[in-house]
Amino acid sequence: MTILIKNISLKNRIVDILIEGNIFKEIGDNINIKADKIIDGTNKAIIQPFYNMHTHSAMTLLRGYGDDMRLFQWLSEYIWPQEAKLTSEDIYNGTRLAILEMIRSGTVFFLDMYWYHKEIIRAAQDMKIRANIGISFIEERGKKEVEESIEFINQFEQSSELINISVAPHAIYTVGKDLYQELHKISKAKNLKFHTHLSETLKEVKDCKKANNGLTPVEFLNSIGVLDNNTIAAHCVHLTEKDAEILGSKGVTIVHNPCSNMKLASGFFNVPLIHKYDCRVCLGTDGVSSNNNLSMMEEMKFAALLAKVAYNDTSLLSANEIFAWATKYGAEAMNINSGKIKEGKLADCLIVDLNNERLIPNHNLISNWVYSADSRCIETVICNGDILMENRVIPNEDEIISKAKHFIR
C-alpha cells in the first residue's frame, strides 16, 4: 500500500510525504506518483505519535474504581480483589477499549504489564497497534502461574513485527531475589526487555532498606545484577544521588508517570537529579485505574508543570524535551526504528488539524502540542504504514465501547 500526503506542514515547511509499505519512502516538494491513497494535508501538520512506555491496558475496566487512596491500600483493598474476578474475555474487551482510547489520543505503541497476556496480544493484533506485552510476575499468585508464564516466554516466537513480549517482574515487594535473577537471565537469553516497577513510594524504599541492610530498591536490584540497558524501570520517584548515578551509568530506561504519581500521592519525580546523571527517561500513563485515562498529551503537560512547580524552576522540562520523552525516546528505548518523521523510518505519524482552536495562533507547534492541545486536534493516526484512525473514525468503535460498557461486577 502507498499513501501520498500532499501539502502538509512538517516542522513549518510544506512538503509532500510518500509512505510505501511501512516506511516513509520520500519527503519532498511536489511528489507526483500514483498512490493507493492520497491525503490532502492542507492546513494540517504531521507530527510524531506517542509511545506509552508504561501501562496496564486492561485496567481501563477499573476506571474510576477506588479513587483517593495511597498505593498499598488501593492495590490490596480495591484493585487486586476486583482483578481476581476478571475473565479472559473481560481482559480482551478492556484492552480493546484501552487501545481505542490510545489511538484516538495519538498513541501507536504501548509497553504493557498485566496478566492474561494472550488476550492482550490478541487485542493488540486485532487493532494493528504496536505493543510490547510484559509477561507479569507476582509470586503470591502461586508457583503454577509463575511456571506457566516462564513456559510462555520460553515458547514465544514473534509472529508479527508489531507485537513483542517482555519479562515483567511486578516489583521488589511482590517478587523475591531468586525469581528476579531467574527472570533476568531468561530476558537475556531470549533478548527481551526486562520491565519492572521501581522506587515508586516511600513505603517501598523504607521496607526495602529494612529488609536488605539499608539498601534502597535501586541499590538492591543493582546488587543482584538485574539492572542494565535492557531494563525499563517504571516510576523511580524516590531516588538518592547514588540511585540516579547507578541508573544513569547502567543505561536503565526510567519511565515517568506523573499523573499516577500525583493521584496516588507517591511523590515528585526528581528531574534535576536525572538530568545530573544523564538518565534516559520516557513517559507513560500507568494504568487507567490510577490516572484515570491514557492520554499521553495530558501526561506531557502534567510532567512539565509538576517539574516546574516541584523545583521552583520554570526552565525545567521544556516543551521540546518532554515531547522527546513522550515520542522518540520511547521508540529508541524499545529499539523501534521510528519516533521521527524522516525518510527510511517506520511510518508512524499523526495528522493534526491546524484549524483547531487549541492550535491557534501557531507561534510554536510543539508548545501548543504540550500545553494547549487535546485529542480533538488529531485527525488521522498512522502506525507502521496502516491507517488506524482516519478523520477521527476508528473501525469497530461502537462494538468495542458497547462490550466494555457492559462489564459489570
Ligand SMILES: [Zn+2]
Ligand atoms: Zn504500573
